[in-house]
Amino acid sequence: MGAYNTATIMDWHKLDWQLYAQVAQVFATLLTGIGITTSFVLGIRMVRELQADRQLRIHPRVIFDRGGQKIKCQLLDHSGIPGIEPSIAMALLRNKPAGTKCCVAKELWGHLINHGTGSALNVSVTFITQKVVKAGEEFSIDAKKLTEFPYDIRLNHVPASPSHIAPGGSARFLRIPTPITCDFSAQISSIEGKVAIEYQNIYGTPFEIHQEFRAFVKRTEESAEIILTFGDELEVEPTQPEQALTQIGDWG
Numbered sequence: 001m002g003a004y005n006t007a008t009i010m011d012w013h014k015l016d017w018q019l020y021a022q023v024a025q026v027f028a029t030l031l032t033g034i035g036i037t038t039s040f041v042l043g044i045r046m047v048r049e050l051q052a053d054r055q056l057r058i059h060p061r062v063i064f065d066r067g068g069q070k071i072k073c074q075l076l077d078h079s080g081i082p083g084i085e086p087s088i089a090m091a092l093l094r095n096k097p098a099g100t101k102c103c104v105a106k107e108l109w110g111h112l113i114n115h116g117t118g119s120a121l122n123v124s125v126t127f128i129t130q131k132v133v134k135a136g137e138e139f140s141i142d143a144k145k146l147t148e149f150p151y152d153i154r155l156n157h158v159p160a161s162p163s164h165i166a167p168g169g170s171a172r173f174l175r176i177p178t179p180i181t182c183d184f185s186a187q188i189s190s191i192e193g194k195v196a197i198e199y200q201n202i203y204g205t206p207f208e209i210h211q212e213f214r215a216f217v218k219r220t221e222e223s224a225e226i227i228l229t230f231g232d233e234l235e236v237e238p239t240q241p242e243q244a245l246t247q248i249g250d251w252g
Contacts, residue, residue, distance in 0.1 A: 002062070007083070010209065016236075017186055031129045034079070039226065040205060042157050043239070057117055058117065058118030058119075058202055059117055059118050059201065060116035060117075060119060060120035060165070060167070060201055060207065061112050061207075061209075062112060062113070062114050062116070062199050062207075062209065063113065063115065063211060063233065064110065064111065064112055064113070064197075064213075065113060066228065066230055066232070068227050068228060068229035069110065069134075069228055069229075069232065070225060070227055071105050071109045071176065071225070071226040071228055072105070072107065072166075072223070073104060073225065073226060074103075074222075074223055075101040075103055075104075075219075075221075075222060075223060075224060076102050076104055077099075077101050078104070079093065079096075080093070081093070081155075081181060082090040082104055082174070082181065083104070083175040084173075084178075090151050096184060097184055099151060100184035100185075102181050102182060103180055103181050103183065103217075104176075105176050105226075107174075108173065108174055109172060109173055109176075110171075110172050110228075111167070112125070112165070112172070112173075113118050113170045114165040114166065114168065114169050115168075117167055118167060119164060119167065120164065120199040120207075121164050121199060121200045121201070121204075122166070122199060122200050123171055123197070123198070124157060124160055124163070124197075124198050125157075125158050125197050126156055126157060126158070126174070126195065126196040126198070127156040127177040127178075127195055127213065128146065128153055128156070128194050128195070128196060128228060129146075129151050129174065129177065129179055129192075129193040130191045130193035130194065131193065132190070132191050133188070133189045133191075134185075134188050135185075135187040136189075141193070149178075149182075150178040150179045151178075151182070155178045156177055156178050156179075161173065161208075165199075176226060177191060179191055180215060186219055188217055190214065190216045190217065191214070191215050192210060192212075192213065192214040193212075193213060193214065194212055194234055195211050195212075196236075197209045198207060204217065210235070210237070211230055211231065211232070211233050212230065212232050213228065213230050213231070214231070215228045215229075
């Protein structure tokens with residue numbers, strides 16, 4: 001009887017240790033899983049933080065400094081429009097009155113500056129006219145007119161020179177807004193609206209900034225002078241949701 005009791009007690013002890021071992025193995029598995037999950041979560045968080053830090057270090061910010069600049073222009077008897085594909089320009093100017101002239105900048109103008117921490121690539125601007133003073137009267141330019149010559153946004157898309165701007169660098173332009181270039185009546189005294197500044201970072205992420213602009217025009221028989229001013233940054237609102245700002249090559 002005593003031997004039986006001793007064997008039974010030993011079997012129970014053996015079962016207890018087996019149970020403890022199984023429970024310990026379960027806990028060890030759970031702890032390992034928790035550790036792996038925690039490491040995974042921390043790893044994702046670290047990757048996101050590194051990505052955010054990298055984006056901050058390569059983030060360009062391109063905008064015109066506020067203020068005005070005088071642009072000296074010449075009046076030329078052009079059969080085309082500077083910066084516009086010749087065949088398109090000829091079609092647009094087929095009804096150009098004889099003896100009328102285009103207003104063309106004599107030199108590069110503007111200081112579009114990259115105030116960011118990364119390079120800005122493929123930089124361009126688009127002048128979106130909203131108001132015109134012509135022959136002493138003010139006119140509003142609605143969405144329909146922004147699809148017509150000379151206000152169409154595709155005709156007012158101007159690439160920067162250079163097109164890539166390093167941090168702290170700047171770009172300039174030769175073309176002026178097309179409504180002024182092609183004012184064959186010589187009656188426009190001012191236009192105003194917003195300029196859309198488009199560019200990418202080194203990973204191809206697109207950016208767009210809108211900024212106020214105003215242009216005042218003074219003409220003589222042989223030349224013209226433009227005072228072009230840039231103002232506050234504006235909230236970005238698509239002018240034509242169905243039609244992104246695009247190169248003139250997409251003209252239909």
